[in-house]
Amino acid sequence: MAVENIIEINNIVKNYRIRKGLFKFENFKALDGVSLSIRRGEIFGLLGTNGAGKTTLIKVMAGLLQADCGTGTILGFDIYNDHKKIRANVSLVAPTADVGTDNNLTVRQNLEFWAVVYNLQKEKREKRINDVLNFLDLKEYENFWPISISAGMRQKLAIARSLLVQNPILFLDEPTVKLDAKGAQSIREFIRKINKEFNTTIILTTHYIFEAEELCERVAIMDKGKIISCDFVDNLRNNLQKYDSFTIECDNLSTEIIEKIKFNKNVLECTYENRALHITTDKLENILNFTVSFLRKENIDIHSMETNEYTLEDIFIKITTEGEIK
Amino acid sequence: MKFLKSALSFTKLEFKALKFYPSSFVLSVIQSFVNMGIWLFVSLFLKQYAKNALSGYNGDFVSYMVIGVIFFQNAGSILTLPFQSLSTAFWDKRLEIYNSSGSGIWAFLTGKFIWTFVYNLIIQLGILIFAIFVIGIKVNSSISIVSVIVFYLLFILTCFGIGLIGASNFFYLEVKQGREPITWLIDVLARIFSGVYYPITVIPISIRFISYFIPHTYALQGIRLIMMNGYTLSNPNILRYTCIMMIFCVVTVFLGIILLNRALIKAQRGNGVGMVV
Numbered sequence: 001m002a003v004e005n006i007i008e009i010n011n012i013v014k015n016y017r018i019r020k021g022l023f024k025f026e027n028f029k030a031l032d033g034v035s036l037s038i039r040r041g042e043i044f045g046l047l048g049t050n051g052a053g054k055t056t057l058i059k060v061m062a063g064l065l066q067a068d069c070g071t072g073t074i075l076g077f078d079i080y081n082d083h084k085k086i087r088a089n090v091s092l093v094a095p096t097a098d099v100g101t102d103n104n105l106t107v108r109q110n111l112e113f114w115a116v117v118y119n120l121q122k123e124k125r126e127k128r129i130n131d132v133l134n135f136l137d138l139k140e141y142e143n144f145w146p147i148s149i150s151a152g153m154r155q156k157l158a159i160a161r162s163l164l165v166q167n168p169i170l171f172l173d174e175p176t177v178k179l180d181a182k183g184a185q186s187i188r189e190f191i192r193k194i195n196k197e198f199n200t201t202i203i204l205t206t207h208y209i210f211e212a213e214e215l216c217e218r219v220a221i222m223d224k225g226k227i228i229s230c231d232f233v234d235n236l237r238n239n240l241q242k243y244d245s246f247t248i249e250c251d252n253l254s255t256e257i258i259e260k261i262k263f264n265k266n267v268l269e270c271t272y273e274n275r276a277l278h279i280t281t282d283k284l285e286n287i288l289n290f291t292v293s294f295l296r297k298e299n300i301d302i303h304s305m306e307t308n309e310y311t312l313e314d315i316f317i318k319i320t321t322e323g324e325i326k
Numbered sequence: 327m328k329f330l331k332s333a334l335s336f337t338k339l340e341f342k343a344l345k346f347y348p349s350s351f352v353l354s355v356i357q358s359f360v361n362m363g364i365w366l367f368v369s370l371f372l373k374q375y376a377k378n379a380l381s382g383y384n385g386d387f388v389s390y391m392v393i394g395v396i397f398f399q400n401a402g403s404i405l406t407l408p409f410q411s412l413s414t415a416f417w418d419k420r421l422e423i424y425n426s427s428g429s430g431i432w433a434f435l436t437g438k439f440i441w442t443f444v445y446n447l448i449i450q451l452g453i454l455i456f457a458i459f460v461i462g463i464k465v466n467s468s469i470s471i472v473s474v475i476v477f478y479l480l481f482i483l484t485c486f487g488i489g490l491i492g493a494s495n496f497f498y499l500e501v502k503q504g505r506e507p508i509t510w511l512i513d514v515l516a517r518i519f520s521g522v523y524y525p526i527t528v529i530p531i532s533i534r535f536i537s538y539f540i541p542h543t544y545a546l547q548g549i550r551l552i553m554m555n556g557y558t559l560s561n562p563n564i565l566r567y568t569c570i571m572m573i574f575c576v577v578t579v580f581l582g583i584i585l586l587n588r589a590l591i592k593a594q595r596g597n598g599v600g601m602v603v
Contacts, residue, residue, distance in 0.1 A: 016597050019500070059598060064426060066595045083594065084430075092426050100423035104343045116335035117427045119328045 006169065006201055007038035007061060009072030009079065014056055014065065014225075030056040031067070032225035038203060040168070043195050045216035046205040047316060052222040054205035055095075058171045061203065063087040075168060091162035093155075095174040100161065101146045107157055108133070108142040111164060118165045132160045135197075136190055152183025159190065163198075170194065172204040176211060184208075188215055213312040223320045236315045244284040245269075248277045249303040250295060257298055261291060275303075329436075332429035336437025340445075351445075358399060358449050359456075365395045365523065366461065379525050383554050389463045391523060393553055394546050396457070397481065398522045400450045401542065403442060404485040405509050408493035408586070411438045413503050416496070422600030431590065431599070435493075439486055466556030473552045473559045480571040481545035483579055488512055488541075490582025497589035497599070516542040541574040 014031040031053050038044045046054040059065040061074055063086030072079040074086045094100065102110055108129065115125045133139045136156045141149050146157060155175065162170055175191065176184035188211065195202050206212050212219045213233060220230040229236060253272050261279065262270045266287050269280035281287040284307065295302060344351055369376075369391035376387035383390050415421040415434065424434045457463040492509035495501050516522065519529060520542035526534060537543045548567040551557045557564045593599045 062426065064422060064594065064600075065598045087426050087430075092423075094419070094423060099419045102339060102342075104346050105339070109342070113335055113339060114427075117332050117424075117429060117433065119332060119429065 004040045005037045006040045006075050007036065007072075007203075009037075009061065009067075010035045010070055012057070012060060012067045012070035012072060014053075014060060014067050016056075029225050031060065034070070034222075034225070034227050036220060036227065036230065038201060040201055041195070041199045042218060043191065043202045043204065043216050045212035045219040046203065046222060047207070047209065047212045047219050047312075048205075048222035049207055049320070053225040054222055055173055056225075057222070058092070058173055058203065058205060062090050062092045062171050064092070089167050090169040090171060091165065091167045092171045093158050093162050093173065093175060095177050099158070101154060101157060103145060103147045106143050106145060107138060107149070110146065110157060111160060114161045115164050120164060128164055132163050135163070135193075136160050150183060152179050152186055155179060155183070155187055156190065159187070159194075163194065166198060167200075169201045169203070172202060174205055174207070176206070176208065184211075191215055209313040209316050219312070221316055221319050229315075229319050233312055236312070244282075244307065245278065245280040246284065246288055246291075246305065246307040248279075248291065248295070248305045249275055250277060250300050251275060251303075253277060253300065257295075257300070261294065264290060329429050329433055332427075332433040333436035333440065336434050337441040337444075340438070340441040344445075354445075355449055355452070358453055361399060362392060362395055362453055362457065365391050366457075368523075376524070379527055382525075383550060384464070386464055386554065388461075389465070389554055390525075390550060392457050392461070392463050393454075393550055394522045396450050396454055397478070397546060397549055398516070398520075398542065400446045401481055401485045401545070402513060403446055404439070404482050405489050405492075405513060406505075407438060407442050407486070408435055408489040408582075409496060409501075409506050409509060411435055412493055412496045416502060416600065419600065422598065425590075425599050435490075443482060465553050468556040469553055470556070470558040473557070473564065474549060476559065476568065477545060477548045477552060477571065480568070480575045481541070481549070484541045484545070484571065484575045487575065487578025487580070487582040490586050491578065494582070494585035494589035497593040497596075498585075512540070516540050519543065521546055541571060541578075544570045544574070 012031050012034040013029070015027040016030050017025050018028050020026050034053070034057060036057075046057060048054050056065065060067050060079065061072075063074065063077075063079070063083035066083065067079060075089050077083075077085045077089070079086070100114075102113065105113060111129045111132065112125070115129060120128060130139075133142055136159060138153065138156055138160060141153055146154055149157075159172075159175070172191065176187050179187065191202060191204065192215065194200050204212075204215065216233065218230065218232050219236070220227045222228070258270060258272050258277075261267060261277075264287065266281050266283040267279055268282060269278075271278045277291075279287060279291060288305075288307070292302065292305070366388065369388045373387040376390075377385040380387055380390055411434070412421065412431075415424060421431065425431050427433070454463075458465055489509055492506050492512075495506040495508060499506065501507075515536060519526065519534075519537040520540045521537065522542070526537045526543060529537065544567045548564055548571065551561070551564060559565060559568055590599065
């Protein structure tokens with residue numbers, strides 16, 4: 001079955017005009033030739049440091065900012081001519097939960113207010129609000145003032161607001177920022193639940209690498225306004241296979257043995273320190289087999305062995321320091 | 327209809343806020359009374375001297391002043407409303423969220439307008455009734471309420487239109503707080519040249535022409551003539567003022583909508599509605 005891309009953007013450039021004096025302005029390139037395809041129903045992560053361009057890209061895709069050049073469609077709507085339609089069909093949750101939450105209204109009243117703003121039909125409103133409150137475990141807090149509930153709950157309220165209308169795309173801009181570990185974990189669980197139950201395509205920005213790794217099938221790594229790598233998390237790891245390493249704990253390795261291991265052309269680096277033989281290779285399986293066989297042949301006792309699989313954090317650091325993986 | 331419902335939900339939001347802080351309503355009422363009171367005393371002090379200049383209004387400077395101040399106060403808050411609303415929402419980081427909803431920023435501004443209109447109407451009407459029955463402001467016994475309402479609505483809508491034109495500077499000139507130049511200028515000119523506190527005949531002829539470019543001049547004169555002299559819309563003078571006010575109203579509202587819409591598009595092409603340049 002063909003995979004449907006609901007977001008397709010090509011070569012998007014976006015400059016911000018920054019005031020440098022009373023009449024002096026400078027351009028700041030926030031997005032520099034960004035291309036991206038996002039499939040229906042996936043959780044897609046935009047990963048990058050502060051100022052990488054994640055929020056700008058989300059705003060362009062949510063119809064809140066117009067790109068300077070490039071092409072693109074969101075749900076089939078053109079990003080230049082149909083921004084109102086795009087805005088009506090996507091939901092956006094800002095980084096801080098308090099944005100859009102009125103402290104003079106209870107949790108329920110906040111949702112009632114937004115249900116009207118989102119033009120939800122009167123007969124559907126009540127049921128939808130109850131559904132959303134139940135779905136996000138907010139029912140028991142429905143009569144609480146937002147200011148009296150935890151930051152995590154307020155973030156849930158912001159997500160609840162965006163779920164009132166069942167838009168096919170949900171943008172979450174740093175959804176767990178400023179939350180404690182428990183609150184953040186709870187939000188991550190609900191993000192998965194929203195994606196699973198409503199088949200909502202979720203695009204989230206984060207600078208927490210573990211969060212992207214935990215939630216996203218695919219991630220785009222952004223740096224200085226560019227997407228420097230975009231792939232499935234596993235593929236990103238596999239692309240770094242040539243740099244994989246493993247460690248074997250063993251006793252009494254002579255320099256001669258180490259030199260013999262180093263002699264293999266697929267061994268990029270080989271060190272022996274504190275009883276740990278550390279090998280970096282571009283052919284993990286082959287060299288692992290070769291080393292184990294060789295050590296056994298030399299009657300070396302192997303106490304333990306582990307491969308050092310790259311985490312998304314390793315990939316992120318490597319990519320942002322070395323540039324795009326070819 | 328959907329748009330109106332959305333706008334009214336913003337109006338309700340203001341009402342809920344007022345329910346929490348009724349003291350702000352009480353303070354607004356007191357503030358309006360204080361303003362009116364100051365000008366009442368000034369007019370009482372000067373009424374003998376002003377009598378001759380106000381022959382067209384039965385020489386009644388006190389009624390002239392109080393009616394003028396009440397309607398001017400009301401119009402003033404509508405004039406600054408669009409810009410102040412955008413500014414508050416912007417700094418509360420709500421503007422972008424409002425913009426991302428289907429009805430957008432326009433529903434928000436319309437809701438705020440309805441609320442401010444009703445809120446001020448209640449306060450100013452209360453002051454007007456107090457002025458008539460307690461202070462003894464003279465209102466013609468054959469006053470045409472319909473004519474007052476028509477003039478009042480034209481005046482308010484014109485001020486809202488000018489306010490929208492001014493609010494477009496939120497994105498054109500990137501003025502994000504304080505006052506923006508257009509509504510500030512109109513407010514200043516109206517205070518000096520529209521005859522709020524004194525008849526425009528006291529203004530030197532060489533600069534009096536400015537009065538004729540300000541909608542407040544026609545609105546205040548028309549409302550005073552209707553209330554104090556009992557004129558109706560069929561009166562040639564009132565009819566002329568009505569036509570002028572209608573032109574002001576249509577032009578300013580139309581221009582305001584176009585300019586603010588263009589400003590929003592400009593913002594979207596630039597840094598967005600929620601970001602400081």
